[in-house]
Amino acid sequence: MTKGKLILSIFPGIDLLGKGFEEQGFCVVRSPDHITGGDIRDFVAPSGVFGGVVGGSPCQDFSALNRAPTGYGLAMLNEYKRVVLDNQPSWFLFENVAQFPNFTIKGYTQQRFELDLGWFVEYSRLRHFMFGSLSGALLNPMKGKKHNIKGGAVVGKDSRSFQACCEIQGLSHDFDLPFFSLSGKKQAVANGVPLPLSCYLAKLIQRDYYGEEAGQIRIKAEAEKRCACQCGRLVYGRAKYDGVSCRKRAQRQRSRI
Ligand SMILES: C[S@@+](CC[C@H](N)C(=O)[O-])C[C@H]1O[C@@H](n2cnc3c(N)ncnc32)[C@H](O)[C@@H]1O
Ligand SMILES: [Zn+2]
Incomplete structure (x- = not known):
């Protein structure tokens, strides 16, 4: 739980x-x-x-x-x-x-x-x-x-209003950080996931x-097979990668080694 x-x-x-x-x-x-x-x-x-x-x-x-x-x-x-x-x-x-x-x-x-x-x-x-x-x-x-x-x-120096920034980040439009300056508020909200x-x-x-x-x-599932790019996504049948971007990522990783 x-x-x-x-x-x-x-x-x-x-x-x-x-x-x-x-x-x-x-x-x-x-x-x-x-x-x-x-x-x-x-x-x-x-x-x-x-x-x-x-x-x-x-x-x-x-x-x-x-x-x-x-x-x-x-x-x-x-x-x-x-x-x-x-x-x-x-x-x-x-x-x-x-x-x-x-x-x-x-x-x-x-x-x-x-x-x-x-x-x-x-x-x-x-x-x-x-x-x-x-x-x-x-x-x-x-x-x-x-x-x-x-x-x-x-972004930190966003030209949109603070309310608009909050809504884009998934916060309610009346979210506030009352002790912050306007630029400080925008930076803190922009930093967030x-x-x-x-x-x-x-x-x-x-x-x-x-x-x-x-x-x-x-x-x-009994036997789980994961994508070879190490993203962790499950793949099925004979597939090695979850998709083209995973295949490309694996190629980039190999060329760095
Ligand atoms: C990317 S932001 C985190 C955002 C947060 N995960 C969120 O979703 O709202 C990184 C944070 O690290 C903090 N930070 C930077 N250096 C630090 C340090 N030496 N000790 C503690 N916090 C630090 C910054 O103040 C900032 O809040
Ligand atoms: Zn992958």
Whole structure:
């Protein structure tokens, strides 16, 4: 049962990622964040307390637009790994931009997959995720088709109104952060994982990790075959990949080695 299951959200910001898990009944504890005067480097997680760890470290260094990475992105990615290693949750979920470097955490079976906000609503925002579990269980994430896209992701210096930014991120139009400046509010909302994605991720973990589907226990297929690009998606029959983008991703991975 995931109701009340304790998980830890790190680099929470205003925690749209954790909010999705809360909406699905998880109990979310949040580590310190810069925007509330804290620093993850001072945080020590006790071992074995949390069922899962979720979070997305700062992504500016990994963004395709950044020509001068500072090294901070990698340092914070290492902080994410440290917290997981110290705490030993049953599973972890990492979120970032498409260009974040692959990493492994000792003891965990891992998969990397993408989700686009444009598969859920009329605004596009591609995010990449790494899921890992100690038991070896993996997720079978959806692969969607974009709607007719009306516009792009919310960005820090967005010219749209704050209410419009909130709605694009899946928040209600009267959501507010009363102690923030207008630019601070927009930045915090822009940093977040859009709620349609975070709710979907929480449901995916409930279904594929905990075996719960709409309150039912899912019966697992006997022999499951997963896509060879390591996105974790199930493939059937003689197929090796889930689709063309998976085949291309695997080719890119091979040419990097
Ligand atoms: C991508 S945002 C997280 C967004 C969040 N996952 C959400 O869905 O709303 C990254 C967060 O890392 C925080 N951060 C950056 N460096 C930090 C540090 N050294 N310690 C704690 N938090 C840090 C930033 O303030 C920011 O809120
Ligand atoms: Zn794949």
